[in-house]
Amino acid sequence: MYSLSQRANAVLALAVTVACVVAAIAAAIGPLLSTVSPIELATPKIAVKRTSIERGRLGSYYNHHSQVVELGIVKFDLEADLRPLFTWNTKQLFVYLVAEYETEKHRWNQVTIWDDIITHKDDALISFRDKRAEYPLTYVENVVNGIKANLTLHWNTVPVVGLMLNDRMGSRLSNRYSTPVLASVQFGKKK
Amino acid sequence: MDFTQSLRRMSVRQIAQQVLSFLLILASALMIWKGLAVVTNSESPIVVVLSASMEPAFQRGDLLFLALDNEPIRAGDVVVFKVNGKDIPIVHRVLWLHDDESTGKQYLLTKGDNNPVDDRGLYNPGQMWVHREDIVGKVQGFVPYVGMVTIALNDYPQLKYALVGLLGIFVLFSKDE
Numbered sequence: 001m002y003s004l005s006q007r008a009n010a011v012l013a014l015a016v017t018v019a020c021v022v023a024a025i026a027a028a029i030g031p032l033l034s035t036v037s038p039i040e041l042a043t044p045k046i047a048v049k050r051t052s053i054e055r056g057r058l059g060s061y062y063n064h065h066s067q068v069v070e071l072g073i074v075k076f077d078l079e080a081d082l083r084p085l086f087t088w089n090t091k092q093l094f095v096y097l098v099a100e101y102e103t104e105k106h107r108w109n110q111v112t113i114w115d116d117i118i119t120h121k122d123d124a125l126i127s128f129r130d131k132r133a134e135y136p137l138t139y140v141e142n143v144v145n146g147i148k149a150n151l152t153l154h155w156n157t158v159p160v161v162g163l164m165l166n167d168r169m170g171s172r173l174s175n176r177y178s179t180p181v182l183a184s185v186q187f188g189k190k191k
Numbered sequence: 192m193d194f195t196q197s198l199r200r201m202s203v204r205q206i207a208q209q210v211l212s213f214l215l216i217l218a219s220a221l222m223i224w225k226g227l228a229v230v231t232n233s234e235s236p237i238v239v240v241l242s243a244s245m246e247p248a249f250q251r252g253d254l255l256f257l258a259l260d261n262e263p264i265r266a267g268d269v270v271v272f273k274v275n276g277k278d279i280p281i282v283h284r285v286l287w288l289h290d291d292e293s294t295g296k297q298y299l300l301t302k303g304d305n306n307p308v309d310d311r312g313l314y315n316p317g318q319m320w321v322h323r324e325d326i327v328g329k330v331q332g333f334v335p336y337v338g339m340v341t342i343a344l345n346d347y348p349q350l351k352y353a354l355v356g357l358l359g360i361f362v363l364f365s366k367d368e
Contacts, residue, residue, distance in 0.1 A: 027332065091247070092248055094267070098266050098267070105291065106289045106292065107290055107291075108289075108292070110266035111266070112287060135287075156267055156269070161333070163331060164269065164330060164331060164333070
């Protein structure tokens with residue numbers, strides 16, 4: 001009745017069950033805690049230093065025949081304290097700055113102009129000046145002149161185990177944090 | 192010796208019963224998988240991370256849970272998509288998007304967190320965007336390390352046959368007394 005294989009089977013089944021239950025509890029605690037005691041974040045400060053329109057090629061790393069398009073380059077200051085977002089179940093924080101704008105043909109456009117991966121709580125205090133945006137602001141129709149965009153700060157919490165959470169500040173789509181627009185960018189002259 | 196003895200003792204009916212219970216297990220596993228696909232509205236609701244292009248968030252061997260709801264995709268969502276004509280699903284983050292309200296078409300550009308450049312090199316030649324039809328699902332949650340089993344099975348197909356063979360032998364020769 002108590003052979004070696006049966007004992008091994010019982011031990012393995014118990015281990016897997018315990019691991020699953022612990023993982024489920026860890027995954028559930030995060031969202032539960034955030035609804036009970038929501039994390040308060042200070043409003044991040046974004047200051048746009050300089051915007052310019054350049055002409056260049058997109059995707060030139062792989063595609064050598066792409067056309068020359070207009071690119072909007074943004075230089076900005078950013079100060080944000082995201083340290084409260086780091087819990088015991090946080091593996092990393094993916095922070096990204098999105099320029100959101102509206103045109104006649106496309107009602108909703110989002111272009112990520114800068115992103116960063118934060119893995120330690122101390123690094124979550126972001127503060128830099130005169131940072132040139134990592135990615136240029138572009139548009140499907142390849143013309144950037146005249147676009148007015150709102151800059152919003154988004155972050156994506158990646159847990160050690162559990163559900164991923166996205167949140168943002170300063171956006172029209174804001175759900176929990178309804179703060180006014182953080183900064184806006186104007187490329188070229190309004191037509 | 193034990194195996195051949197127990198095989199001779201079993202009648203055709205008993206062998207058929209064992210095969211049937213084996214098929215039942217397979218069928219219920221398939222039902223659970225397809226049911227999950229219906230609930231999450233994604234054709235492949237659970238995927239394994241194969242590459243290191245999303246590190247440090249997703250390591251090779253992590254299991255991802257996908258779902259596709261009617262909410263429009265937004266920049267920063269981590270999505271799994273397939274390039275038209277290629278079989279391998281790619282899990283990357285949406286970098287840029289442009290919503291065309293008149294046609295309802297979304298133009299998306301993706302990039303792996305750990306990649307230096309965006310995914311245009313992975314798309315088909317001349318393709319600059321992916322669209323919502325190419326998206327298999329949005330990543331909602333994940334469990335680390337569990338997917339290593341799938342990677343091992345993929346890298347060593349003999350392991351797959353050995354495992355199924357072992358399972359078959361155990362099911363066929365277990366006597367219900």
